[in-house]
Amino acid sequence: AQSVAQPEDQVNVAEGNPLTVKCTYSVSGNPYLFWYVQYPNRGLQFLLKYITGDNLVKGSYGFEAEFNKSQTSFHLKKPSALVSDSALYFCAVRGSSSNTGKLIFGQGTTLQVKP
Amino acid sequence: DTAVSQTPKYLVTQMGNDKSIKCEQNLGHDTMYWYKQDSKKFLKIMFSYNNKELIINETVPNRFSPKSPDKAHLNLHINSLELGDSAVYFCASSLRDGEGYEQYFGPGTRLTVT
Secondary structure: OOEEEOOOOEEEEEOOOOEEEOOEEEOOOOEEEEEEEEOOOOOEEEEEEEOOOOOEEEOHHHOEEEEEOOOOEEEEEEOOOOHHHOEEEEEEEEEOOOOOOOOEEOOOEEEEEEO | OOOEEEEOOEEEEOOOOOEEEEEEEOOOOOEEEEEEEOOOOOEEEEEEEEOOEEEEEOOOOOOEEEEEEEOOEEEEEEOOOOHHHOEEEEEEEEOOOOOOOOOEEOOOEEEEEO
Protein backbone atom coordinates (compact mmCIF):
# COMPACT_ATOMS: atom_id res chain seq x y z
CA ALA A 1 0.00 0.00 0.00
CA GLN A 2 1.11 3.52 -0.74
CA SER A 3 1.84 5.83 2.16
CA VAL A 4 3.53 9.10 2.99
CA ALA A 5 4.92 10.19 6.34
CA GLN A 6 5.78 13.69 7.42
CA PRO A 7 7.33 13.08 10.83
CA GLU A 8 7.13 16.66 12.08
CA ASP A 9 3.82 18.36 12.78
CA GLN A 10 5.60 21.71 12.97
CA VAL A 11 8.96 23.13 11.97
CA ASN A 12 10.18 26.42 13.41
CA VAL A 13 13.00 28.38 11.82
CA ALA A 14 14.31 31.91 12.01
CA GLU A 15 14.09 34.11 8.96
CA GLY A 16 17.21 33.84 6.85
CA ASN A 17 18.09 30.37 8.10
CA PRO A 18 17.85 27.26 5.94
CA LEU A 19 14.76 25.12 6.31
CA THR A 20 14.00 21.45 5.80
CA VAL A 21 10.59 19.78 5.84
CA LYS A 22 10.89 16.01 5.90
CA CYS A 23 8.96 13.43 3.90
CA THR A 24 9.33 9.67 3.54
CA TYR A 25 7.22 7.46 1.33
CA SER A 26 6.27 3.90 0.53
CA VAL A 27 5.04 2.94 -2.93
CA SER A 28 5.09 0.02 -5.32
CA GLY A 29 7.41 0.65 -8.22
CA ASN A 30 8.92 4.00 -9.03
CA PRO A 31 7.44 6.99 -7.21
CA TYR A 32 6.10 10.23 -8.50
CA LEU A 33 6.60 12.70 -5.64
CA PHE A 34 5.07 16.12 -5.10
CA TRP A 35 5.18 19.01 -2.65
CA TYR A 36 2.24 21.36 -2.16
CA VAL A 37 1.80 24.42 0.06
CA GLN A 38 -1.43 25.60 1.65
CA TYR A 39 -1.82 29.11 2.99
CA PRO A 40 -4.62 29.79 5.51
CA ASN A 41 -8.10 29.53 3.98
CA ARG A 42 -6.66 28.76 0.55
CA GLY A 43 -6.37 25.76 -1.73
CA LEU A 44 -3.20 23.79 -2.24
CA GLN A 45 -0.55 25.23 -4.53
CA PHE A 46 1.89 23.03 -6.41
CA LEU A 47 5.56 23.66 -5.51
CA LEU A 48 7.59 20.98 -7.26
CA LYS A 49 7.71 17.34 -8.29
CA TYR A 50 10.08 14.48 -8.91
CA ILE A 51 9.28 12.17 -11.80
CA THR A 52 12.63 10.95 -13.03
CA GLY A 53 16.15 12.21 -13.67
CA ASP A 54 18.16 14.53 -11.44
CA ASN A 55 17.58 13.79 -7.76
CA LEU A 56 17.58 17.49 -6.89
CA VAL A 57 14.50 19.26 -8.21
CA LYS A 58 13.88 22.98 -8.07
CA GLY A 59 10.47 24.53 -7.75
CA SER A 60 8.55 27.70 -7.04
CA TYR A 61 9.53 30.42 -4.54
CA GLY A 62 13.12 29.17 -4.21
CA PHE A 63 12.16 25.75 -2.85
CA GLU A 64 13.96 22.57 -3.83
CA ALA A 65 13.70 18.93 -2.85
CA GLU A 66 16.06 16.00 -2.91
CA PHE A 67 14.91 12.54 -3.92
CA ASN A 68 16.77 9.77 -2.10
CA LYS A 69 15.74 6.35 -3.34
CA SER A 70 17.69 4.33 -0.77
CA GLN A 71 16.15 6.26 2.11
CA THR A 72 12.77 6.59 0.36
CA SER A 73 12.77 10.27 1.21
CA PHE A 74 11.88 13.49 -0.55
CA HIS A 75 12.75 16.34 1.83
CA LEU A 76 11.79 19.90 0.98
CA LYS A 77 14.47 22.54 1.44
CA LYS A 78 15.12 26.23 1.08
CA PRO A 79 18.47 27.93 1.69
CA SER A 80 17.04 31.06 3.32
CA ALA A 81 13.56 31.11 4.87
CA LEU A 82 11.18 34.05 4.61
CA VAL A 83 8.40 34.94 7.02
CA SER A 84 6.03 34.65 4.06
CA ASP A 85 6.98 30.95 3.72
CA SER A 86 4.97 30.25 6.88
CA ALA A 87 2.24 27.85 5.79
CA LEU A 88 1.16 24.20 5.78
CA TYR A 89 3.21 21.92 3.54
CA PHE A 90 2.08 18.61 2.12
CA CYS A 91 4.13 15.85 0.55
CA ALA A 92 2.28 13.49 -1.80
CA VAL A 93 3.11 10.33 -3.75
CA ARG A 94 1.68 8.11 -6.43
CA GLY A 95 3.15 5.04 -8.01
CA SER A 96 4.26 5.33 -11.63
CA SER A 97 2.21 2.22 -12.41
CA SER A 98 -0.99 3.85 -11.19
CA ASN A 99 -3.28 4.80 -14.06
CA THR A 100 -5.74 6.82 -12.00
CA GLY A 101 -3.57 9.71 -10.86
CA LYS A 102 -4.49 8.96 -7.26
CA LEU A 103 -2.28 10.90 -4.88
CA ILE A 104 -1.61 9.89 -1.29
CA PHE A 105 -0.91 12.88 0.92
CA GLY A 106 1.11 13.11 4.11
CA GLN A 107 -0.49 14.62 7.17
CA GLY A 108 1.09 18.00 6.58
CA THR A 109 3.81 20.00 8.32
CA THR A 110 3.25 23.53 9.55
CA LEU A 111 6.23 25.74 8.84
CA GLN A 112 6.62 28.73 11.13
CA VAL A 113 9.26 31.28 10.13
CA LYS A 114 9.95 33.86 12.81
CA PRO A 115 11.42 37.30 12.05
CA ASP B 1 -8.69 33.86 -15.36
CA THR B 2 -9.34 31.50 -12.45
CA ALA B 3 -7.97 28.03 -13.17
CA VAL B 4 -10.10 25.87 -10.86
CA SER B 5 -13.14 27.49 -9.30
CA GLN B 6 -15.65 26.19 -6.79
CA THR B 7 -19.02 27.46 -5.64
CA PRO B 8 -20.03 28.18 -3.04
CA LYS B 9 -17.01 29.11 -0.94
CA TYR B 10 -18.93 28.68 2.30
CA LEU B 11 -21.93 26.47 2.95
CA VAL B 12 -23.77 26.36 6.27
CA THR B 13 -26.70 24.01 6.50
CA GLN B 14 -28.64 21.81 8.89
CA MET B 15 -28.47 18.09 9.37
CA GLY B 16 -30.65 16.14 6.99
CA ASN B 17 -30.50 18.70 4.19
CA ASP B 18 -29.23 18.01 0.66
CA LYS B 19 -26.60 20.29 -0.86
CA SER B 20 -24.40 20.56 -3.94
CA ILE B 21 -20.93 21.97 -4.60
CA LYS B 22 -19.89 22.89 -8.12
CA CYS B 23 -16.43 22.87 -9.67
CA GLU B 24 -15.17 24.14 -13.00
CA GLN B 25 -11.71 24.20 -14.55
CA ASN B 26 -10.52 26.14 -17.58
CA LEU B 27 -7.10 24.48 -17.85
CA GLY B 28 -8.08 22.01 -20.56
CA HIS B 29 -7.48 19.09 -18.20
CA ASP B 30 -9.26 15.79 -18.68
CA THR B 31 -9.29 14.55 -15.07
CA MET B 32 -10.97 16.07 -12.03
CA TYR B 33 -10.96 15.12 -8.37
CA TRP B 34 -12.82 15.72 -5.12
CA TYR B 35 -10.88 15.77 -1.85
CA LYS B 36 -12.04 16.14 1.73
CA GLN B 37 -9.89 17.98 4.27
CA ASP B 38 -10.91 17.35 7.85
CA SER B 39 -10.46 19.54 10.90
CA LYS B 40 -6.93 18.18 11.41
CA LYS B 41 -6.05 19.23 7.87
CA PHE B 42 -5.77 15.63 6.71
CA LEU B 43 -6.45 15.42 2.98
CA LYS B 44 -8.13 12.40 1.43
CA ILE B 45 -9.32 11.73 -2.08
CA MET B 46 -12.98 10.91 -2.55
CA PHE B 47 -13.62 10.65 -6.29
CA SER B 48 -12.00 11.20 -9.64
CA TYR B 49 -13.43 11.48 -13.14
CA ASN B 50 -11.59 11.22 -16.43
CA ASN B 51 -13.51 12.45 -19.47
CA LYS B 52 -16.79 12.00 -17.60
CA GLU B 53 -15.88 8.46 -16.51
CA LEU B 54 -15.56 7.64 -12.80
CA ILE B 55 -12.07 6.25 -12.20
CA ILE B 56 -11.57 6.65 -8.46
CA ASN B 57 -14.31 5.93 -5.96
CA GLU B 58 -12.92 5.68 -2.46
CA THR B 59 -14.80 4.38 0.55
CA VAL B 60 -17.28 7.22 0.74
CA PRO B 61 -20.90 6.97 1.99
CA ASN B 62 -23.52 6.57 -0.73
CA ARG B 63 -24.92 9.93 0.35
CA PHE B 64 -22.11 11.49 -1.69
CA SER B 65 -22.67 11.43 -5.42
CA PRO B 66 -20.35 13.07 -7.93
CA LYS B 67 -21.50 14.06 -11.39
CA SER B 68 -19.43 15.19 -14.33
CA PRO B 69 -21.50 16.68 -17.18
CA ASP B 70 -18.34 17.31 -19.20
CA LYS B 71 -14.62 17.18 -18.61
CA ALA B 72 -14.49 20.80 -17.42
CA HIS B 73 -17.05 20.35 -14.66
CA LEU B 74 -17.35 18.10 -11.64
CA ASN B 75 -20.10 18.54 -9.11
CA LEU B 76 -20.62 16.93 -5.72
CA HIS B 77 -24.07 16.30 -4.33
CA ILE B 78 -24.51 15.32 -0.71
CA ASN B 79 -27.78 13.88 0.60
CA SER B 80 -28.97 13.78 4.19
CA LEU B 81 -26.09 15.80 5.55
CA GLU B 82 -24.56 14.71 8.86
CA LEU B 83 -22.45 16.56 11.41
CA GLY B 84 -19.41 14.51 10.38
CA ASP B 85 -19.64 15.87 6.86
CA SER B 86 -18.39 19.22 8.12
CA ALA B 87 -15.06 19.77 6.38
CA VAL B 88 -13.41 21.66 3.57
CA TYR B 89 -13.98 20.08 0.17
CA PHE B 90 -11.43 20.70 -2.56
CA CYS B 91 -11.80 20.16 -6.25
CA ALA B 92 -8.67 19.56 -8.33
CA SER B 93 -7.81 18.85 -11.94
CA SER B 94 -4.92 17.44 -13.95
CA LEU B 95 -4.04 15.66 -17.13
CA ARG B 96 -4.28 11.90 -16.79
CA ASP B 97 -1.20 10.21 -18.01
CA GLY B 98 1.83 8.15 -17.05
CA GLU B 99 4.09 11.16 -16.67
CA GLY B 100 2.94 12.42 -13.30
CA TYR B 101 1.28 15.70 -14.10
CA GLU B 102 0.57 17.77 -11.00
CA GLN B 103 -2.92 18.52 -9.81
CA TYR B 104 -4.29 22.04 -9.56
CA PHE B 105 -6.61 22.77 -6.67
CA GLY B 106 -9.59 25.03 -6.28
CA PRO B 107 -9.98 27.41 -3.32
CA GLY B 108 -12.15 24.98 -1.37
CA THR B 109 -15.71 24.93 -0.04
CA ARG B 110 -16.06 25.06 3.72
CA LEU B 111 -19.12 23.01 4.65
CA THR B 112 -20.54 23.40 8.12
CA VAL B 113 -23.39 21.15 9.18
CA THR B 114 -25.29 22.21 12.29
